[in-house]
Amino acid sequence: MAKKKTIRTIPQARTAMPEQSPEARVKNFEEVACGYRLEDALLEAERCLDCADRPCVRGCPVGIDIPGFILKMAGKNFHGAYDVITDTNLLPSVCGRVCPQENQCEGVCTVGESLEPVAIGRLERFVGDMAIAEGWANVPYIERNHFKVGIVGSGPAGMACAADMAKAGCEVTVYEAFHEPGGVLKYGIPDFRLPNRVVDVEIEKLTRLGIRFECNTLVGRLFTVEQMLTEMGFHAVFIGTGAGYPSFMGIPGESLGGVLSANEWLTRCNLMRGRDFPNFDTPLQPGKRVAVIGAGNTAMDAMRVSLRVGADKVYCIYRRSAAEAPARAEEIHHAQQEGVDFQWLTSPVELLGDANHNVRAMRCERMELGEPDASGRRRPVAVHGSAFEFECDMVVFAIGTNANPILGQTSGLKLDKRGYIATDADLATSIAGVYAGGDIVTGAATVIEAMGAGRKAARGMKAYLGLRDTDSVYLPDSNAAADRLFGIDRRERGFARVHLA
Numbered sequence: 001m002a003k004k005k006t007i008r009t010i011p012q013a014r015t016a017m018p019e020q021s022p023e024a025r026v027k028n029f030e031e032v033a034c035g036y037r038l039e040d041a042l043l044e045a046e047r048c049l050d051c052a053d054r055p056c057v058r059g060c061p062v063g064i065d066i067p068g069f070i071l072k073m074a075g076k077n078f079h080g081a082y083d084v085i086t087d088t089n090l091l092p093s094v095c096g097r098v099c100p101q102e103n104q105c106e107g108v109c110t111v112g113e114s115l116e117p118v119a120i121g122r123l124e125r126f127v128g129d130m131a132i133a134e135g136w137a138n139v140p141y142i143e144r145n146h147f148k149v150g151i152v153g154s155g156p157a158g159m160a161c162a163a164d165m166a167k168a169g170c171e172v173t174v175y176e177a178f179h180e181p182g183g184v185l186k187y188g189i190p191d192f193r194l195p196n197r198v199v200d201v202e203i204e205k206l207t208r209l210g211i212r213f214e215c216n217t218l219v220g221r222l223f224t225v226e227q228m229l230t231e232m233g234f235h236a237v238f239i240g241t242g243a244g245y246p247s248f249m250g251i252p253g254e255s256l257g258g259v260l261s262a263n264e265w266l267t268r269c270n271l272m273r274g275r276d277f278p279n280f281d282t283p284l285q286p287g288k289r290v291a292v293i294g295a296g297n298t299a300m301d302a303m304r305v306s307l308r309v310g311a312d313k314v315y316c317i318y319r320r321s322a323a324e325a326p327a328r329a330e331e332i333h334h335a336q337q338e339g340v341d342f343q344w345l346t347s348p349v350e351l352l353g354d355a356n357h358n359v360r361a362m363r364c365e366r367m368e369l370g371e372p373d374a375s376g377r378r379r380p381v382a383v384h385g386s387a388f389e390f391e392c393d394m395v396v397f398a399i400g401t402n403a404n405p406i407l408g409q410t411s412g413l414k415l416d417k418r419g420y421i422a423t424d425a426d427l428a429t430s431i432a433g434v435y436a437g438g439d440i441v442t443g444a445a446t447v448i449e450a451m452g453a454g455r456k457a458a459r460g461m462k463a464y465l466g467l468r469d470t471d472s473v474y475l476p477d478s479n480a481a482a483d484r485l486f487g488i489d490r491r492e493r494g495f496a497r498v499h500l501a
Contacts, residue, residue: 005049007114014116015044022337026307029191029275032334033097041126045074047111047118055108056120061452062088062160066105066120073123082131085124086138089451090163090205091156093132093198096125098189099448100328132198137205145169147465150234152219152407155183156447157240157438159206160454161461165238166209168458168467173234175217177241178271184242185447187271188263190301192308196270220406225413229433236433236461239413239421240454243439245402249293253351254397257358258287262294262302262398269305284309287394291315291362293348294398295325300332302396303340314340315392319347319367319380345369347380349387351395363389403440418443426460427453435461 003009018034019025025032036044048070056066069084085092101107101121109117131137147170151158154176166172180186182199207213219225219241228234246261248254268274274282290306292299295318303314316335318325321344325332336342343364350363366386369378403419414422414430420443421436423429429436437453439445462469 005046007049007111010047010049010111011043012115014047014119015040015122017119017122022334022339025192026304026338029308031195032192035129036122036126041073041123042076044119044123045070047115048074049110051110053110055110056105056118059105059108061104061446061449062455064088064105064124069127070118070120070123073127078127078130079134079136081127082136083138085127088455089124089448090160091202091447091451092124092128094128094156094185094194094202095448095451096121096123096128097194097198098185100446102328102330104446104448129198132201137208139205139208140167142167142210143169144171145467147171147235147467148173148233149461150175150228150232150237152225152237152239153177153183153241153438153440154181154203154213155185155240155242155438156450157242157440157454157457158183158238159203160451161238161240161435161437161458162211162454163206163209164455164458165236165461166206166211168462168469170235170465170467172209172211174211174213175219176213176215177218179215180271181213181215183240184244187267188244188298188301190266190270190305192304193301218406220410225407225411225431225434229431234433236435236465238454238457238461239407239429239434239436239440240438240450240457241404241407241440242450243401243403243420243444245404246397247400247402248397249348249399251348251350253353253359256351256353257356258285258394259351259359260394260396262292262298262396263401265302265396266298266305269309275305275309286310287392288312289315289392290394290396291317291348291390291392292396292398293317294400295320295322295327295332295342296398296400297327297331299396299398300327300335302398303335304338306394306396307338307340311394315390316340316342317346317348317362317364318342318344320377321345321369324369324377345380347382348395352389359393359395361389361391362395363387401439401444403443407440426463427457428460428464433464435464 050067069081072080105120106117149165149170149172151162151174154174162172185199246263272282273280274284286309290311292303306314345367346364348364352361354360366383367380370381373379408415416422427435427437435457437457438450
């Protein structure tokens with residue numbers, strides 16, 4: 001029997017991730033983090049205590065058995081580790097790269113109370129990448145039924161819901177507005193953080209479940225949600241369209257040439273391959289002095305893309321200090337290494353144009369932090385007489401997103417006061433048979449949280465359709481005779497639809 005590990009017997013230092021040097025990577029779109037080698041992964045796996053409390057599992061929005069997959073890794077059973085992860089998470093290579101593990105599973109890791117936490121995300125990525133290299137995929141036996149399910153949006157929430165409904169035997173069709181599936185994973189995250197080839201492989205695994213993707217299909221314009229339930233014959237619909245409608249500040253000069261949202265900038269560069277112009281015919285017209293407003297992960301992506309497509313100088317304009325920046329610490333660190341000029345405690349008040357109505361400069365004022373606001377962060381307050389200008393020929397707004405209004409305008413879905421789709425605790429909307437989850441319900445969140453919402457909505461949809469769901473049917477308290485009919489749990493019921501001639 002193996003000796004129980006303690007905090008003193010495990011490797012004390014977190015295993016470093018090999019990276020491209022800042023000087024090399026700023027000239028290419030190859031991944032910055034190169035991934036663990038086999039010896040790195042095995043060394044880091046030894047740091048997991050396999051503790052009884054398992055706080056990391058509770059910290060994961062989809063409840064991955066984290067100690068279970070790491071234990072298999074430590075025993076060099078990598079396919080077994082992949083089986084454990086994919087029991088709850090279909091996208092290990094994606095989540096291992098872009099999830100904020102420091103605020104989720106790693107943030108509550110027991111090892112982290114004394115040392116640096118176990119690098120759970122890096123280990124998950126290692127297993128996912130090995131699965132891609134070896135061609136592994138978990139495709140269970142599926143007993144088909146007569147139900148048709150429509151999924152609106154092919155991002156993380158839509159993919160997770162589609163997979164669960166396909167495994168339940170439904171015929172699943174996913175509608176995507178863009179010309180390629182993947183949602184924000186494709187259009188919003190650059191290749192140096194998440195290569196498109198990784199997303200493509202994970203999507204291909206979904207097609208093995210029988211899921212069909214219909215791209216260039218904008219639901220709400222070509223047909224409505226109500227039409228999906230009636231004319232198109234879907235028995236249930238899930239909406240996972242994300243929240244991609246950009247926000248602006250409303251300051252003078254926002255209509256000048258060279259001013260755009262981070263969503264437009266990243267979509268042109270990533271999904272539409274504008275970074276490879278003229279090999280791809282998407283024009284970019286990148287600026288030489290670029291100012292990006294905001295300090296979240298999207299802002300970091302916009303700044304780092306700008307450097308890679310030829311900007312001489314890139315500024316981060318943020319009205320709070322570095323301590324309040326919402327981006328991952330790793331992303332800020334990488335941007336600093338690559339030469340981004342961070343202007344903390346700075347707020348734009350006006351964009352100035354030239355004779356051709358293109359942006360030429362930004363007028364800002366310095367800020368100081370006052371009392372906390374509703375978000376819990378200290379409120380920025382302008383410093384009197386601190387206004388100044390600096391030159392820039394491109395301005396990118398990365399200050400958050402809102403719900404796209406198309407579905408709300410074209411259907412009877414009830415919306416909340418912010419314009420997001422209103423749902424109940426099971427993610428059911430105001431239209432029977434229609435469920436929603438992810439950013440279109442909560443506002444901007446993480447990839448893994450969106451996947452968790454997609455899986456939660458799938459459980460609600462299965463209950464609505466009367467389909468067997470082991471996780472939600474066989475409950476510890478369901479053994480009482482009153483809960484059973486002929487020895488079968490009453491919730492494990494047959495379901496038949498009657499069609500009248």
